Amino acid sequence: MDQDAFFIEIQSHFDEALPFVVYRKPNQKTVTALLQEEDELHTVSDFSESGFVFSPFDTTTSETILMPQSQSFEMRLDEYVSTQSNEAVVTTSVEAAKGAKEQHIALVEKGINEIENTGLKKVVLSRKQKINHNYESPVSIFKRLLDTYATAFVYCWYHPKVGLWLGATPETLLSVENRKLYTMSLAGTQKKEDTLEVNWGAKEIEEQQLVTDTIVYNLKDIVDNLQVSETHTHQAGTLLHLKTDITAIVHDSDAKLASIIKALHPTPAVCGLPKLEARDFIIANENYDRSFYTGFLGELNIMTEKKRANTRRNVENLAYGAVKKHTTLYVNLRCMEVDAQGAQLYVGGGITASSKPALEWEETVNKLQTVATVL
Numbered sequence: 001m002d003q004d005a006f007f008i009e010i011q012s013h014f015d016e017a018l019p020f021v022v023y024r025k026p027n028q029k030t031v032t033a034l035l036q037e038e039d040e041l042h043t044v045s046d047f048s049e050s051g052f053v054f055s056p057f058d059t060t061t062s063e064t065i066l067m068p069q070s071q072s073f074e075m076r077l078d079e080y081v082s083t084q085s086n087e088a089v090v091t092t093s094v095e096a097a098k099g100a101k102e103q104h105i106a107l108v109e110k111g112i113n114e115i116e117n118t119g120l121k122k123v124v125l126s127r128k129q130k131i132n133h134n135y136e137s138p139v140s141i142f143k144r145l146l147d148t149y150a151t152a153f154v155y156c157w158y159h160p161k162v163g164l165w166l167g168a169t170p171e172t173l174l175s176v177e178n179r180k181l182y183t184m185s186l187a188g189t190q191k192k193e194d195t196l197e198v199n200w201g202a203k204e205i206e207e208q209q210l211v212t213d214t215i216v217y218n219l220k221d222i223v224d225n226l227q228v229s230e231t232h233t234h235q236a237g238t239l240l241h242l243k244t245d246i247t248a249i250v251h252d253s254d255a256k257l258a259s260i261i262k263a264l265h266p267t268p269a270v271c272g273l274p275k276l277e278a279r280d281f282i283i284a285n286e287n288y289d290r291s292f293y294t295g296f297l298g299e300l301n302i303m304t305e306k307k308r309a310n311t312r313r314n315v316e317n318l319a320y321g322a323v324k325k326h327t328t329l330y331v332n333l334r335c336m337e338v339d340a341q342g343a344q345l346y347v348g349g350g351i352t353a354s355s356k357p358a359l360e361w362e363e364t365v366n367k368l369q370t371v372a373t374v375l
């Protein structure tokens with residue numbers, strides 16, 4: 001499809017206040033859009049549905065939203081070509097609101113204190129920051145995210161009854177295709193200077209290992225052939241994280257999808273350990289509603305027809321294109337909620353007993369910058 005026509009279609013869907021999502025997967029060229037035909041708020045009941053899901057952090061009190069594949073029009077842009085000059089991307093310098101720094105540092109201190117005095121081992125603490133900006137179409141902001149973050153899952157999601165969210169996340173929650181499962185442990189943060197050959201401190205190594213161990217522990221009884229890669233440094237925009245790849249085989253993946261999602265979300269990369277204690281601490285102390293930040297989003301049971309290659313040897317098989325199903329979900333990080341007044345940016349970081357509150361504040365400032373850059 002022609003690029004201009006693709007984005008005009010999305011803009012007019014937005015102008016008509018109809019739900020849509022448009023996204024590009026990490027390291028891919030294709031941009032996909034799902035345009036819902038009416039404005040009903042559909043929700044997921046058991047993860048057997050097909051469509052695009054948008055889930056909040058706290059799934060015990062809020063529902064996971066679905067744009068059903070059967071009630072949406074799908075559009076594909078084979079390759080997005082940047083039309084905006086780099087000069088157009090202005091790096092916004094974000095001023096925190098008065099008192100925001102002190103408030104976040106006090107929250108981190110409270111978290112460290114809780115870890116020292118209870119069974120809590122890690123808790124991810126976050127904040128949101130408002131940025132005023134002149135109104136711009138979501139398509140323009142989305143295109144700048146596409147221009148800036150080739151290795152992230154870049155998206156723009158809109159529902160008139162919920163709001164407008166955009167983001168560029170480096171973290172996969174889960175992908176399942178043909179019984180093959182992939183997930184990752186991503187934690188530990190430092191600013192990228194000029195090399196990927198960096199040293200990591202004991203705090204970052206320990207907090208990321210905790211995420212890996214928990215994912216493995218939570219999956220081991222529901223999957224087979226669980227394999228864990230070496231841990232390596234992963235670049236996400238101007239930041240570096242520690243990352244471990246985890247793969248497995250899932251027998252009867254249809255029946256198990258809901259339990260796998262439940263076992264993973266929210267991982268200690270965005271919540272903490274033990275999960276319930278960390279979630280209670282977050283809800284009681286963060287002083288704001290995370291809403292969809294640190295929730296998950298992506299394709300659920302999406303059907304695609306895979307045609308066989310057109311070679312001479314199997315030309316007689318051409319008629320038998322196989323229908324395949326896959327699920328690819330990402331953690332909603334480096335994201336923002338946009339309305340007519342401006343944008344709310346959401347950021348956080350993992351706290352352990354050895355966290356330094358002032359450094360944790362700096363980390364949220366650095367993470368915020370990755371999204372603020374495109375405003």
Ligand SMILES: C=C(O[C@@H]1C=C(C(=O)O)C=C[C@H]1O)C(=O)O
Pocket residue numbers: 124126171186187188189241269270333334346347348349350351367
């Ligand atoms: C919570 C966020 O990021 C998560 C926390 C990280 C950390 O504590 O170092 C790193 C990557 C993410 O798993 C965020 O970006 O808001």
